Amino acid sequence: MKRNYEALFGAFYERYFDFKSQGISNAEALVCTSEAYFGVQKRGEMEKAVVVIAEGRIYLTHSKIFINSKERIVNLLKGLDLEKLQLETTSDEYQDILERRDMVLDGIESIPVDHSPFARWYYNEMEKEVKNYFIEIFVNTNDASEIIEKIEERFERECRSTWSENIVVKTTLAELLIRHSNKPENEFLSLKIELERFDMNEIGQLLTESEKFDLSIRIKEVLSKI
Incomplete structure (x- = not known):
């Protein structure tokens, strides 16, 4: 499981920077990346946790976050099924995911909220x-x-x-x-x-x-x- 766990984080970030290299905004690049990984989130609790955490960590580097995106990420992270997650990961991975989850939940509260749904350059x-x-x-x-x-x-x-x-x-x-x-x-x-x-x-x-x-x-x- 470890290889898949680490590779999924890496692949998500790589896809985001691939979109960024096309000259589009941070916000649009992240929306495109999230949409590309929508199906991955349905494979299991580990996959869902990694994808949402990766998206949230990238938002921590942005100047704003769309209010609906913030609510979705917070709700998904707080709603993770920890019993399923524990079964799908090693003990180290489980603890790492919880630490990353908590970091995103703490950090996302300090990002200014964007009320416009348009993914654009701020x-x-x-x-x-x-x-x-x-x-x-x-x-x-x-x-x-x-x-x-x-x-x-x-x-x-x-x-x-x-x-x-x-x-x-x-x-x-x-x-x-x-x-x-x-x-x-x-x-x-x-x-x-x-x-x-x-x-x-x-x-x-x-x-x-x-x-x-x-x-x-x-x-x-x-x-x-x-």
Whole structure:
């Protein structure tokens, strides 16, 4: 049993990082991984415990957790059939699972809750991802048109996915262009129009109130400099 027990943890984490390597958000990568292992959870109590614990431990590294995901993980971990689990594992594995379970249950309470069901890049994550990609591009070119084209191509999926991802991408891009490159009016025209037309009410629960406030300040500063 030991090989299967350790291998299942490893396989779950490996699948998660495989999804992450495709350039998707932490939240979406974990949702995809959890869905891929949905059937595994039904094989036995050990499999269920390992998969849910692995998912929970990854959530401990995230900036937020969807409220329904939190409730599901907590309920599943608290509802484990310990008698079945003990029969399916060695004594060391059983104790290890309980320790990992308790660590997830303790840690998950401190993660900020997300009330939106959309698996997406969160505010600070999206900003960081755009900045990192901008740096990669800027090493080879400081042409504003080329940079805008590459950024929009890289984050096309995100910009079509949610209003929050779209506006954070565009705001961060404008900030970076102002800071690092020349600012010919024609390159900034489409960004300026989009930022001017943006309605914060369209965000809904995709951003917290503090994130909305911060974003509104950033947009105003950008527009004042374009």
